[in-house]
Amino acid sequence: MNSDTELAPAVQSILEAARERSGGDGVDVDARSVPDALADAEAAGRVPVIAEVKPTSPTADGTRDDDPVELAQAMVDGGATALSVLTEPTHFGGSPEALTRIREAVDVPVLRKDFVLDEAGMDVVEADLLLLIARFVDDLAGLVTAARERGFQPLVEVHDRDELETALAAGADLIGVNNRDLAKLEVDLETFESVAPEVPDDVTLIAESGISSPEDVRRMREAGADALLVGSAIMDHGAGDSDVTENTRRLVEAESDAATETETT
Numbered sequence: 001m002n003s004d005t006e007l008a009p010a011v012q013s014i015l016e017a018a019r020e021r022s023g024g025d026g027v028d029v030d031a032r033s034v035p036d037a038l039a040d041a042e043a044a045g046r047v048p049v050i051a052e053v054k055p056t057s058p059t060a061d062g063t064r065d066d067d068p069v070e071l072a073q074a075m076v077d078g079g080a081t082a083l084s085v086l087t088e089p090t091h092f093g094g095s096p097e098a099l100t101r102i103r104e105a106v107d108v109p110v111l112r113k114d115f116v117l118d119e120a121g122m123d124v125v126e127a128d129l130l131l132l133i134a135r136f137v138d139d140l141a142g143l144v145t146a147a148r149e150r151g152f153q154p155l156v157e158v159h160d161r162d163e164l165e166t167a168l169a170a171g172a173d174l175i176g177v178n179n180r181d182l183a184k185l186e187v188d189l190e191t192f193e194s195v196a197p198e199v200p201d202d203v204t205l206i207a208e209s210g211i212s213s214p215e216d217v218r219r220m221r222e223a224g225a226d227a228l229l230v231g232s233a234i235m236d237h238g239a240g241d242s243d244v245t246e247n248t249r250r251l252v253e254a255e256s257d258a259a260t261e262t263e264t265t
């Protein structure tokens with residue numbers, strides 16, 4: 001792992017908290033297939049959007065204290081192909097219990113979004129997908145294997161080409177490129193565009209962070225995204241009563257003819 005000192009202070013504090021949290025007793029997941037969910041969305045003409053239940057974050061301009069299950073159902077009503085649920089408690093307002101309740105209430109695949117640093121950290125709660133952040137773990141290949149042994153589909157997050165190499169060498173087949181730089185917490189959609197051409201075709205590729213409009217959706221899709229991970233634009237933290245279903249739908253429908261015509265005329 002790279003040294004923490006290159007990271008934004010908020011990220012250093014998130015990692016410290018993650019190291020102090022205790023692990024769980026073990027999980028045995030019967031996962032909902034992500035490739036199947038993506039194929040179903042494509043067949044139905046929907047952009048595969050993984051909508052994120054993120055009550056707050058170090059870069060959010062507010063907190064939404066709505067019931068996470070209601071938020072999740074609103075996202076599915078808006079056409080979300082899968083959900084991402086923050087379980088990090090101290091900086092993102094998440095919890096493992098919220099994830100469990102959400103996974104019981106919906107039938108799409110659910111990603112556990114957290115800062116999992118070791119095997120014990122995986123054993124906290126069942127989910128269909130598990131995030132592993134290449135930059136933060138020492139033995140990525142070991143954790144990818146450990147995640148699969150428990151039944152998770154590991155999603156490996158990278159930010160540059162070196163991390164992509166590490167992810168591929170670790171056997172990752174589901175890779176997310178995070179447009180947010182964890183050193184400065186700034187977002188740049190060119191990050192995805194520069195890493196995507198290096199990704200082999202048999203990898204399922206997800207564009208993460210900073211996608212806020214139908215134009216951004218089309219831009220990431222043209223650069224090769226099989227799916228998009230979107231939090232802030234759907235949660236709309238500043239406007240506490242913003243319509244999560246509508247926020248999801250406008251991104252899901254970004255490639256339908258009507259959506260493109262309305263915006264360009």
Ligand SMILES: O=P(O)(O)OC[C@@H](O)[C@@H](O)c1c[nH]c2ccccc12
Binds near residue numbers: 115157178210231232
């Ligand atoms: O809210 P945004 O910009 O749409 O980003 C969503 C998601 O990509 C972001 O929350 C995220 C990406 N990688 C992470 C790792 C941990 C916590 C959060 C994240």
